[in-house]
Amino acid sequence: MRRASVLTAALLVVAVSLVGCAKDTGSTGSGGSAGAATECRRNPSPTGGAAPAAPPVGGVGANASALRVGLSYDVGGRGDASFNDAAAAGLDRAKAQLGVTQDKELTAAVGESEDASAGRLRQLVADGYNPIIAVGFKYEPAVEAVAPGAPNVKFALIDSTANDLPNVTPLVFAEEQGSFLVGAAAALKTKSCHIGFVGGVQTPLIQKFEAGFKQGAKAVAPDIKIETSYLSQAGDLSGFNDPAKGGEATKGELDAGADVVYAAAGASGSGAFRAIKAASTPQNPKWGIGVDSDQYNDKTLADVRDVIMTSMVKRVDVAVYDFISAVASNQTNNIPKVFDLKVDGVGYATSGGFVDDIKSQLDAYKAQIISGAIKVSATPEQ
Numbered sequence: 001m002r003r004a005s006v007l008t009a010a011l012l013v014v015a016v017s018l019v020g021c022a023k024d025t026g027s028t029g030s031g032g033s034a035g036a037a038t039e040c041r042r043n044p045s046p047t048g049g050a051a052p053a054a055p056p057v058g059g060v061g062a063n064a065s066a067l068r069v070g071l072s073y074d075v076g077g078r079g080d081a082s083f084n085d086a087a088a089a090g091l092d093r094a095k096a097q098l099g100v101t102q103d104k105e106l107t108a109a110v111g112e113s114e115d116a117s118a119g120r121l122r123q124l125v126a127d128g129y130n131p132i133i134a135v136g137f138k139y140e141p142a143v144e145a146v147a148p149g150a151p152n153v154k155f156a157l158i159d160s161t162a163n164d165l166p167n168v169t170p171l172v173f174a175e176e177q178g179s180f181l182v183g184a185a186a187a188l189k190t191k192s193c194h195i196g197f198v199g200g201v202q203t204p205l206i207q208k209f210e211a212g213f214k215q216g217a218k219a220v221a222p223d224i225k226i227e228t229s230y231l232s233q234a235g236d237l238s239g240f241n242d243p244a245k246g247g248e249a250t251k252g253e254l255d256a257g258a259d260v261v262y263a264a265a266g267a268s269g270s271g272a273f274r275a276i277k278a279a280s281t282p283q284n285p286k287w288g289i290g291v292d293s294d295q296y297n298d299k300t301l302a303d304v305r306d307v308i309m310t311s312m313v314k315r316v317d318v319a320v321y322d323f324i325s326a327v328a329s330n331q332t333n334n335i336p337k338v339f340d341l342k343v344d345g346v347g348y349a350t351s352g353g354f355v356d357d358i359k360s361q362l363d364a365y366k367a368q369i370i371s372g373a374i375k376v377s378a379t380p381e382q
Contacts, residue, residue, distance in 0.1 A: 039193070040224065041222065041223055042220055043220060064094060064324055064325065064328035065100065067130070068104075068130060070103070070124035070133065071088070071104070072108070072121060072124065072132065072135060073105065073107040073108060074107075074135050075107075075110050075237050075238075075241050075266070075267075080240075080267040081270060081300045081301055083291075083293075083316065084135060086314065087320050088105075089293070089320075090319065090324070091320060094320070094324040098325055098328060103129075108138065110238055111236075125153055131156060131324065132156075133155070133156045133324075140160040140162055147167055156323045157169070157171065158172075159172060159205055171335070173339045174339065174346055174376075175208040175312070176212030176215075177340055177376050178346030178347055179211070179213040179216065180212040180216035180369065180374075182310055182312045183212060183214060183220075184365050185289070187220035188362075189355075190221075190259055192257055193224050194227075194256075195217060195226055195259070195260040196253035196254070196260070197229070197262050198231070198249050198253065198265055199228075199229070199230045199231070199265060200264060200265035201233070202233050211377050211378055211381075212378075213264075216365070227252075227258050229250075229252065231246060231249060239265060240265060241267045242267075242271070243268050245268060246269060247271030247272060247274055250263065250272040251275045254276065259284075260289065262291070262312070263291060264291045264312070265291070266292075269290060270300070270301060270304075273295075273308060276307045290349070294349040296308045296311065296349060309355060312348060318345065319335075
């Protein structure tokens, strides 16, 4: 009996020791429990710095004072702290630097019909605005309906091509390239080897953000676990303007073990950051990654800026400014076919200093993408 008791005790010690080892290394199939530090196998970073950005294309010193600029925003409008605000920043810069004094801003409503979108563009045409900038892929049918009937009006369509109409300039971006860089940042910063992605609406456009983010993260840490959530499906744009749902989805990913979450969800991202702030402690920090604008600097997010590690900056502001400048100087043919890393059309933010320690690594990845050594997919792996 005594020998059996000793053997049982020895087995218990071994079992406890094994459990302790599993907890210390975090080597669980699910990427570790929530908040647990986990060993994350990381690849060596590439070497070399980033190539210089191309100069603006809109014509230095263009005078746009004669233009009457119309902007038709996506859902959320000016003040969404994300996509629309980036477009607004481009207009504001054109006012300050190009002399624009006449402009009109209109905003889409949640769940509106395509006729309503087209009606808003027709209103701008009737009121004499030229050029007119449609902010977001939702306007593609509206632009295709309105532009042919207004051949002397120059339109820009952000995030779509409108079937190559002659008076429409597409302003499209390599979102997957910028998202690759913030995915790499997430993988370099995670303590649990477990990160998350929250998309606003499950469309091919937002899937570009997802695809690049995952590819960048796995380029750094091949075994990393990545949670994925979408707030609404294609055809339902409410996912871009529902902070409560954004917070709920983010909390679910944090509860599952993620400690860095990238929210590509428009105004819903504010809810994501607040969920991250509520879950973060000095001993167990959580991080959010913003989108479109440098969200660390957004005044409406000042209370959560300390958890915004970086943002994938989609330079909608640059595209809007360059388009206005190009119209003023009659150089719209010089607008880039795609606003990518080569022309500084996408990138990552450094505000707050939270990625200063990994900037050289991120810039090395950036250089490899620009050179073509790394090809970033625009569609997520299935």
